[in-house]
Amino acid sequence: xxxxxxCTIEKKLLPTLLLNESKHSRVFIPKQSDGVxxxxxxxxxxxxxxxxxxxxxxxxxxxxxxxxxxxxxxxDTIEPSASxxxxxxxxxxxxxxxxxxxxxxxxxxxxxxxxxxxxxxxYEKKRDNTIVVTLACNKPGSTCxxxxxxxxxxxxRGADVLAxxxxxxxxxxxxxxxxxxxxxxxxxxxxxxxETDREVANTLxxxxxxxxxxxxxxxxxxxxxxxxxxxxxxxxKITNTCIGCGACTxxxxxxxxxxxxxxxxxxxxxxxxxxxxxxxxxxTKHASGHNPRPTxxxxxxxxxxxxxxxxxxxxxxxxxxxxxRCVRYCPVNLDIREVLRxxxxx
Amino acid sequence: MEDRVExxxxxxxxxxxxxxxxxxxxxxxxxxxxxxxxxxxxxFLTAEEIAQDPSKIDTLVWDSFCTSNLATYLLRYYANxxxxxxxxxxxxxxxxxxxKGCDCRSVxxxxxxxxxxxDSLRLVGVPxxxxxxxxxxxxxxxxxxxxxEEVDDSISITLRNGExxxxxxxxxxxxxxxxxxFPKPENTDSIIDTPARKPGDGGRATLEAFEQxxxxxxxxxxxxxxxxxxxxxxxxxxxxxxxxxxxxxxHTDLKWIGVGSDLTDAMVFQIxxxxxxxxxxxxxxxxxxxxxxxxxxxxxxxxxxxxxxxxFDYLPDFNPETSPPLATFSExxxxxxxxxxxxxxx
Amino acid sequence: xxxxxGDVATTKPDSTAETTIAADDxxxxxxxxxxxxxxxxxxxxxxxxxxxxxxxVRIIRVPCSARVDPQFILKALQNGAxxxxxxxxxxxxxxxxxxxxxxxxxxxxxxxxxEHIGIESERVQFSWVSASEGSRFAALMNSVIDGVKxxxxxxxxxxxx
Numbered sequence: 001x002x003x004x005x006x007c008t009i010e011k012k013l014l015p016t017l018l019l020n021e022s023k024h025s026r027v028f029i030p031k032q033s034d035g036v037x038x039x040x041x042x043x044x045x046x047x048x049x050x051x052x053x054x055x056x057x058x059x060x061x062x063x064x065x066x067x068x069x070x071x072x073x074x075x076d077t078i079e080p081s082a083s084x085x086x087x088x089x090x091x092x093x094x095x096x097x098x099x100x101x102x103x104x105x106x107x108x109x110x111x112x113x114x115x116x117x118x119x120x121x122x123y124e125k126k127r128d129n130t131i132v133v134t135l136a137c138n139k140p141g142s143t144c145x146x147x148x149x150x151x152x153x154x155x156x157r158g159a160d161v162l163a164x165x166x167x168x169x170x171x172x173x174x175x176x177x178x179x180x181x182x183x184x185x186x187x188x189x190x191x192x193x194x195e196t197d198r199e200v201a202n203t204l205x206x207x208x209x210x211x212x213x214x215x216x217x218x219x220x221x222x223x224x225x226x227x228x229x230x231x232x233x234x235x236x237k238i239t240n241t242c243i244g245c246g247a248c249t250x251x252x253x254x255x256x257x258x259x260x261x262x263x264x265x266x267x268x269x270x271x272x273x274x275x276x277x278x279x280x281x282x283x284t285k286h287a288s289g290h291n292p293r294p295t296x297x298x299x300x301x302x303x304x305x306x307x308x309x310x311x312x313x314x315x316x317x318x319x320x321x322x323x324x325r326c327v328r329y330c331p332v333n334l335d336i337r338e339v340l341r342x343x344x345x346x
Numbered sequence: 347m348e349d350r351v352e353x354x355x356x357x358x359x360x361x362x363x364x365x366x367x368x369x370x371x372x373x374x375x376x377x378x379x380x381x382x383x384x385x386x387x388x389x390f391l392t393a394e395e396i397a398q399d400p401s402k403i404d405t406l407v408w409d410s411f412c413t414s415n416l417a418t419y420l421l422r423y424y425a426n427x428x429x430x431x432x433x434x435x436x437x438x439x440x441x442x443x444x445x446k447g448c449d450c451r452s453v454x455x456x457x458x459x460x461x462x463x464x465d466s467l468r469l470v471g472v473p474x475x476x477x478x479x480x481x482x483x484x485x486x487x488x489x490x491x492x493x494x495e496e497v498d499d500s501i502s503i504t505l506r507n508g509e510x511x512x513x514x515x516x517x518x519x520x521x522x523x524x525x526x527x528f529p530k531p532e533n534t535d536s537i538i539d540t541p542a543r544k545p546g547d548g549g550r551a552t553l554e555a556f557e558q559x560x561x562x563x564x565x566x567x568x569x570x571x572x573x574x575x576x577x578x579x580x581x582x583x584x585x586x587x588x589x590x591x592x593x594x595x596x597h598t599d600l601k602w603i604g605v606g607s608d609l610t611d612a613m614v615f616q617i618x619x620x621x622x623x624x625x626x627x628x629x630x631x632x633x634x635x636x637x638x639x640x641x642x643x644x645x646x647x648x649x650x651x652x653x654x655x656x657x658f659d660y661l662p663d664f665n666p667e668t669s670p671p672l673a674t675f676s677e678x679x680x681x682x683x684x685x686x687x688x689x690x691x692x
Numbered sequence: 693x694x695x696x697x698g699d700v701a702t703t704k705p706d707s708t709a710e711t712t713i714a715a716d717d718x719x720x721x722x723x724x725x726x727x728x729x730x731x732x733x734x735x736x737x738x739x740x741x742x743x744x745x746x747x748x749v750r751i752i753r754v755p756c757s758a759r760v761d762p763q764f765i766l767k768a769l770q771n772g773a774x775x776x777x778x779x780x781x782x783x784x785x786x787x788x789x790x791x792x793x794x795x796x797x798x799x800x801x802x803x804x805x806x807e808h809i810g811i812e813s814e815r816v817q818f819s820w821v822s823a824s825e826g827s828r829f830a831a832l833m834n835s836v837i838d839g840v841k842x843x844x845x846x847x848x849x850x851x852x853x
Binding site: 065067335 | 383390414419485506581606607
């Protein structure tokens with residue numbers, strides 16, 4: 001497949017590798033507490049929970065935090081924010097799932113240099129300083145559908161290093177310069193991989209791929225149908241159960257709408273960027289009071305149009321990586337896969 | 347004897363069919379099976395649909411996963427929608443709705459607040475055997491749940507790894523259901539013949555245990571819970587009595603709270619939201635069930651309901667005549683909490 | 693003097709170990725919502741009668757205690773007030789007949805609820821003071837200040853900017 005020489009690491013040596021890294025980087029590993037998986041800072045004595053599966057919240061917040069101070073100000077000065085300085089420190093994101101690392105590439109199109117030369121220094125700095133170690137999924141979840149939207153349980157998009165879990169050890173492959181450097185500097189705990197390791201990894205990946213149910217989704221058809229049926233009353237029907245919360249958008253790894261506002265008190269304050277959600281009544285509400293999306297029908301439609309039509313048109317990408325978080329955590333089980341099916345037929 | 351789930355579902359279908367046939371309703375709101383195991387979701391059947399395809403009625407189900415409070419969905423039929431003329435041209439639609447004890451109490455609360463028209467509703471009461479807390483089931487399962495079947499008082503679960511277990515329904519019920527005072531709806535237009543569970547103590551025992559904590563311990567618990575909050579507003583949206591056209595959290599000209607992920611903002615949001623439910627919250631736990639992060643809201647909604655009960659001897663029940671307690675007053679109300687400097691100095 | 697009462701921001705001691713702060717070193721800032729017709733006039737009377745009470749209180753005049761939305765209280769706490777007092781006319785004496793009776797219900801609920809989440813009961817207080825009770829007002833202020841001093845600087849619910 002690739003000419004890269006892979007390497008392996010015994011699982012019991014993982015903490016050593018991560019400890020080495022943590023000497024100069026902030027290392028984040030998956031951890032489980034109260035049944036919720038999250039990425040937590042690696043500390044001495046920790047081991048990454050590789051069985052933990054997908055994190056509840058997507059790791060997009062490492063680059064695009066829910067609240068980010070752009071700068072702080074007082075009556076006569078403007079200071080760079082603390083988060084900007086913190087972004088200078090290198091970060092290792094360990095065991096990110098392929099769907100989530102693919103989402104980083106999609107976010108790059110919005111905040112990164114690909115976006116018509118527009119630069120978002122806050123995002124870019126963090127992105128540049130981060131090494132993404134992606135862990136291929138051996139056991140995709142029941143709500144996962146990455147293969148249907150162009151992803152793969154062993155996908156390399158957005159990853160610097162791709163890792164496969166081979167029970168007692170990990171098989172690692174450096175994909176980018178950053179990733180190769182990462183492997184090179186940790187050579188002492190790594191072993192050169194045997195030819196069979198890559199084969200085992202491939203077998204695991206294809207069995208994972210096959211275990212995933214196919215969601216009926218054809219990019220061009222869905223886009224056309226969405227565009228054609230903008231005013232179709234079907235939207236009202238789909239919206240029936242929607243309660244208009246923002247859980248889907250806040251858990252989504254690719255949703256990237258944001259709002260900027262000032263918080264101030266006693267002649268000082270800060271300008272913050274926060275997540276916004278198309279599901280909220282205030283979303284794109286005009287200063288005049290007019291709202292182009294007055295009810296949740298228009299707002300829900302916006303979510304699907306944005307992901308499967310507008311972005312296909314503007315950057316030729318579908319803004320869904322098939323992680324299934326919105327399927328799993330929607331309070332009323334409004335299933336994105338069913339909506340796609342609805343718009344797949346003509 | 348026939349299984350309880352099937353029997354109840356069938357009875358609801360029959361009642362819905364009767365209402366449609368007698369031309370008493372334009373739309374029926376119940377539950378249908380969701381796309382995931384352990385989920386049932388709100389279903390909307392219109393008279394038109396049923397006229398075309400009477401078999402659609404058979405999609406209605408009633409099992410232990412009907413956690414949403416359907417009263418939430420009534421508001422839209424009576425609301426004046428934004429950007430539309432205020433004057434109503436058509437009469438209110440006639441809505442049939444399957445209600446648990448809590449849903450029914452919400453309907454009466456909303457009717458008192460003039461948010462729904464009781465005359466245009468056909469309440470189909472379903473005596474409630476309690477609804478399941480999906481998290482409690484997931485805790486007992488080592489792997490992902492891929493299928494489930496409910497028969498009488500046990501839920502059979504099939505896991506991804508092929509194993510299957512049986513779970514005692516009673517042990518997986520939501521706390522609010524275990525402690526529910528009003529499992530059997532009253533003042534409905536018709537009632538399904540199925541047993542309701544025995545009324546509980548309203549959470550008195552749990553609250554008394556919680557009261558043993560010191561101020562700082564209580565604060566710690568509250569902080570720990572609210573740290574999980576991602577401000578997705580699912581709690582607010584799932585709540586039938588959160589019907590403000592514009593939530594205080596969304597006021598922009600008078601900014602009550604910040605929109606970011608600041609912990610105190612999340613706290614103030616939740617305190618105010620729950621405080622606004624005083625005398626209106628029916629403790630249906632729709633907010634808790636909707637929360638994608640599993641924040642324990644029950645402890646607080648339960649408290650406010652209990653406080654109102656103790657202070658003003660009021661519980662939102664099935665009586666359409668009583669006044670909401672915070673919309674009225676009595677000269678005999680307690681003055682105990684008032685600081686009296688003369689007493690304080692004695 | 694570093695402990696200007698008026699500025700919430702500068703009265704915050706750096707140390708979180710409240711027990712080490714002697715009562716004299718730290719002065720709480722207390723926000724008082726007083727109704728125009730009784731309590732505010734009571735404060736006025738305390739002033740013209742030259743009654744002494746702690747200088748920690750910042751008064752906000754409201755038309756009636758019923759005007760005080762519990763959100764005002766939360767906002768004050770979030771903005772760093774160490775204590776909040778709401779005071780209106782005695783029950784039965786409300787200028788608007790029964791505004792304070794409606795308010796009493798709200799206050800009873802929010803006070804209990806704040807205690808339930810772990811805000812000390814001294815932090816948020818309610819009282820009734822009439823226009824003729826200047827001395828009661830002074831005593832009330834001292835009692836509220838003492839209470840807040842007992843529980844120390846507010847740390848819970850304060851939003852750091």
